[in-house]
Amino acid sequence: MSLKLTASDEALRKGEAGAAAASAMAILSAFFQALGAEALLDISRAHIDGCLYHGQVSLDFVDRLVAGGGRVRVPTTLNVGSLDLIHPELVRLSPEDQSPARRLMQAHEALGCVPSFTCAPYQTLYRPRFGEQIAWGESNAIVFANSVIGARTNRYGDFIDLCCALTGRAPAWGLHLDENRRGEILFRLTGFPAALEPTDALFVAVGLLIGAASGERVPVIEGLPGPRDEDQLKALGAAAASAGAVGLFHAVGITPEAPTLSDAFGGRKPETTIEITPAMVATALAHLSTVPDGAAVTAICLGTPHFSLAEWGRLIPLLRAAAPGKGVPIYVNTGRATLAALEASGALAGLENFGLIPVADTCTYITAILQKLEGVVMTNSGKWAHYAPGNLGVQVAFGELDECIASAVAGRVVRL
Known part of the structure; x- marks a missing residue:
């Protein structure tokens, strides 16, 4: 042909x-x-x-x-x-x-x-x-x-x-x-509380699990709680594309081509159904950290993919509430347009005293930016945690955003 x-x-x-x-x-x-x-x-x-x-x-x-x-x-x-x-x-x-x-x-x-x-x-x-x-x-x-x-x-x-x-x-x-955008494999969240909290870690873990199991098939996710914002879907997709070859996923009742399960599959039945349990989520997240809790932290890396204005809106209050000058740098990868908007508004004024180091145009897991590679780098990014050990040779701890900032203040991996 x-x-x-x-x-x-x-x-x-x-x-x-x-x-x-x-x-x-x-x-x-x-x-x-x-x-x-x-x-x-x-x-x-x-x-x-x-x-x-x-x-x-x-x-x-x-x-x-x-x-x-x-x-x-x-x-x-x-x-x-x-x-x-x-x-x-x-x-x-x-x-x-x-x-x-x-x-x-x-x-x-x-x-x-x-x-x-x-x-x-x-x-x-x-x-x-x-x-x-x-x-x-x-x-x-x-x-x-x-x-x-x-x-x-x-x-x-x-x-x-x-x-x-x-x-x-x-x-x-x-x-x-x-015809190629219809779902092929179903992932169903099972065994979770009825009012499941949409944490960042949950979305990362689901992304890792569907990425590892989907191959080149289009995954459909059923039972995912409504996200806080599109950044959680960003994190899910980034993790899925890092752990596998996912180019499209459907989340029933959330993403635009999947208002219902039937819509997601175009009226067809799934080839396979895989249940995602709380234990599977915990295991996937545990594999992102290469060190135990309490290990010394030498840096925090956020913004992989690049931090949005909404994510900055969550981070800045955490930074201002933290004690400044602890010596743990907080690198935040972000787009230059986003950074320009923040600087123009004055939102970042004085945050260098809290360890903030904005990074634009690139990312800390691919470019030689980190001053220290010994110790532990903590991140809230499934993609950063997936690639950085191989790219940089660093030890990694994965955690929620507030845990990353608390760890920067304490100088060690803290769980909240």
């Missing part, structure tokens, strides 16, 4: 819009042919994961597109890079090591991408709407767009997402299509 290109697609492929667009369409045509897609569809926006420097090949690819006159054809945001361009003093890399990472971020801007440098583009002005066809990279952004917003994107990796942006096209395949 051959991929059908429109006259506009063929014009791009033949170079009528320049060498970069021609290269992008040629790459997409071959890739989508391999997928078995029959046609392409228009996208309205893109989010690019490839501005995080992984080696010279990343820079070579984008430089070639820039040299070929490349420009994105739809509004295109950028995921985190390898540097905090706003706070360069935080980055513990030599100028030689920083140079290609900075050039890669700048090269994406030269293609017309918006320098958002956030893993949470849904927290910006470029948030898509329900049903919108988009091409997004970054695992947590993909699952949030599909699940919480109801926009439509596949899991686009480095280079392919940028080619979609340069052509404005994506395959009519996968999660872009109705």
Whole structure:
């Protein structure tokens, strides 16, 4: 079965819009042919994961597109890079090591991408709407767009997402299509109190459990309590995408494509039903911590995915109520637009005395920012706890936000 290109697609492929667009369409045509897609569809926006420097090949690819006159054809945001361009003093890399990472971020801007440098583009002005066809990279952004917003994107990796942006096209395949968005596997919360409290930890644990067991199937969650806000769904999706390959989940009565269980499955029966019990939740959360309670804490890392204004609204009162100057830094990863709004309002004034260190444009589990790697880093992020031991070699304690701040004050892991 051959991929059908429109006259506009063929014009791009033949170079009528320049060498970069021609290269992008040629790459997409071959890739989508391999997928078995029959046609392409228009996208309205893109989010690019490839501005995080992984080696010279990343820079070579984008430089070639820039040299070929490349420009994105739809509004295109950028995921985190390898540097905090706003706070360069935080980055513990030599100028030689920083140079290609900075050039890669700048090269994406030269293609017309918006320098958002956030893993949470849904927290910006470029948030898509329900049903919108988009091409997004970054695992947590993909699952949030599909699940919480109801926009439509596949899991686009480095280079392919940028080619979609340069052509404005994506395959009519996968999660872009109705038939592939129906639930396939059911996860039912069982044995919990009738008035189950929607804690952050619960949402993280459920995400880890469905991520580990779903494979590439679309999971449906029944019995999840109504979330406090969309940040809890963000945490669930980020954990699911870290522990597995989830690009879309449905939470019955919560997410937009699952008002009922029948709607979530499109009238079909689930292939499998898995019960999630309190014991399973406790075990999943226990596996996120590599140290016992009471262990010495040397840092707190929050904001993976990037902290929203609502999360800052929960954190700032906790910080101001805590005793300042305990010597445990509290790193908070956040988008530069969110940070600018906070600074303009004066909300962060004086919080450096309480150990606050805002980090923008990147994340502390992928960039050399932490001053101390010995001891324990505590986090409320399932994604940070999942990746940081392997990426940084640190010991991790996972806890709720208030436990993280109490631990910073005490200098040891505290449970409330």
